[in-house]
Amino acid sequence: MRQDYLFTSESVSEGHPDKVADQISDAIVDLFLSKDPEARIACETLTTTQLVVLAGEIRCKGVYEDGRWAPGAEEEIERTVRETVKRIGYEQEGFHWRTFRFENNLHAQSAHIAQGVDASGNKDEGAGDQGIMFGFACDETPDLMPATLYYSHKILERMAADRHSGAAPFLEPDAKSQVTLRFAGGVPVAATAIVVSTQHAKGYDEGEKEAALHAYVKAVVADILPAPLLSDATEYHINPTGSFEIGGPDGDAGLTGRKIIVDTYGGASPHGGGAFSGKDPTKVDRSAAYITRYLAKNIVAAGLARRCTIQLAYAIGVSRPLSLYVDTHGTGTVDDAAIEQAIMGLSALGGLTPRAIREHLGLNRPIYQKSAAYGHFGRTPEGDFFPWEKTDLAGALKAAL
Template sequence: MRSNYVFTSESVSEGHPDKVSDQISDAIVDLFLSKDPEARVACETLTTTQLVVLAGEIRCKGVFENGEWAEGALAEIEKTVRDVVRKIGYAQDGFHWETFEFINRLHAQSAHIAQGVDASGNKDEGAGDQGIMFGYACDETPDLMPATLYYSHKILHRLAEDRHSGAAPFLEPDAKSQVTLRFENGVPVAATAVVVSTQHAPGYDTGDKEAQLKGYVKQVVTELLPEGFVTAETVFHINPTGSFEIGGPDGDAGLTGRKIIVDTYGGAAPHGGGAFSGKDPTKVDRSAAYVTRYLAKNVVAAGLATRCTIQVSYAIGVSKPLSLYVDTHGTGSASDADLEAAIAKVAADKLGGLTPRGIRVGLGLNKPIYGVTAAYGHFGREPEGDLFPWERTDLADALKAALV
């Protein structure tokens, strides 16, 4: 591993058009799981000027069965979608939660997919698709996340909090951030560059109002980054294109699943390619990415490595993973092969294995817990109640014991 380098990650706000789409798709997942824990959902969302379109495949008892919608279901779906946009804060001429056109093209799940995924007779529940999934953890932050992404998320989350509270009334929902850090001996020590582009109220692109906005952003960045990271050499680019009044879906179309690197590790680790939002937990794109993060985080939390990447792979309709791969990047206190064996044993003992059913039952994923994941990252979040169970570090002792 290189020990001295600079690295960059980006994040996008809850008002970014792709994130609006992700949040709508996950709100639909939560709605259906609240009605039926065994619901099957693959919901894609398109957002653009004054338009939201849903498309995808579903199955949900009491909501959509035998190709028919239950009474009131369509109205409840539309209300759910509008509530998401309202809570984000879009009430603009080009995208208004109350007046945008809504088109629902959700339809029944393919029977051929269902026969591979559903358990029947002696056949266990199979993976919802083929694919490779990765989990990652490192010791750069308290949440065991890459520092560049961690602070990129923190900046935008603070901007959103201040916008909602009224502390920064000149902010509008759409925003992006990018943080570049310098690493010495593998440890982040300074910010070399910070980029923040935020949608703003009219007039905040010139004169005193522009200075107010830029001063506010610099203050937020300085407060959130560790002391000493922002120096006289730190380069700031705040709204570098100039005006940013037209934003969100009115400025750029949004689609579910286009911000997968923002959702995961900011480029510091591989990504299997599958998006998370809009998918129920039988889809291993989502659930296996969560469990590999869970296992990698526990490896680092246990002090068995300072950096850990885990990969698993699946075939559609097949319950057991085809492979398990562990890489501690030369930082492990045990061999990667021994860690693979320990992880497989602990996963079997504590989760019932790395099958789709073992993952979703072991982590408690068949619950309406996904709306909060769809902005500011699926990882590095605080586990609370049913939320973010893959962020717990309750396997650390078991992993250490399995290596004895």
């Protein structure tokens, strides 16, 4: 593994058009799971100028059965969508939570998909699709995440908090960040470049107002990144194109699932290709990605490695994973194959079947909208939220090895 290099990750804010779509899709997932914990949801969202469109497949007792909506269900869906956009903060001429046009094109789940997933007779519940999923953890930050992505997220989270509180009223919802760090001996030692592009109120692209915006962003960066990483040599690129008044879905169309690297590990780990938002937890794109993060984080938290990548693979309709792969990148204190055997031998994990994953992490709950901005991983477990970030398996893994 290389020890001396530059590495970069980016993040996007909750107001980025793709993230608006992700949050709407997960708001729909939460809505249906709150009605029926066994609901099946695959909800895609399109956002553009004054328009939100939902499309996909659902099955939900008491809400959508036999091809018909329950009374009031469609109105509740639209209300949920508008409340999501309002919470993000869009009240602009080109995209306003109260006035955008809304289309609901959700329909019944395919019976052929359902028969592969549902348990019946002696058949255990199968995976909702084929595919490969990756999880990752490293000791670069307290949350065991890649430092470049960790700081990229934190910059935008702080800016959003300041926007919502009124501390930075010149900010609008759409924003992106990017952090480049220099690593020496495998450890981040300097921030070489910081990029922040933020939508802003009129006039903050020139003169004293522009200078105030730039000063604000630099102050946020200085508060987020450890002081030893910043120096006079750090390059700042703040709104490098100039004006950024038109943003969000009015500036660019947004779609569910287009920010999968932002959602995961900022490019520091492989990605299986499947998005998370809009999917109920029978979809292993989501649940298996969560369990692999959980396992990788617990391995690092247990002191078994400083860096860990885990892959799982599934076939649609088949309950047992086709493969489990562990790579500690030469940082492990025990053999990687031994870790694989220990994982599969833990009764608490139930052989990593889709149902066992959901039961161990408690995934059949309305807990997903919070995950749809600022990353699904590296978050602090709070109540029912982010259970895949717990490190309660570390002791059992150490004991098994």
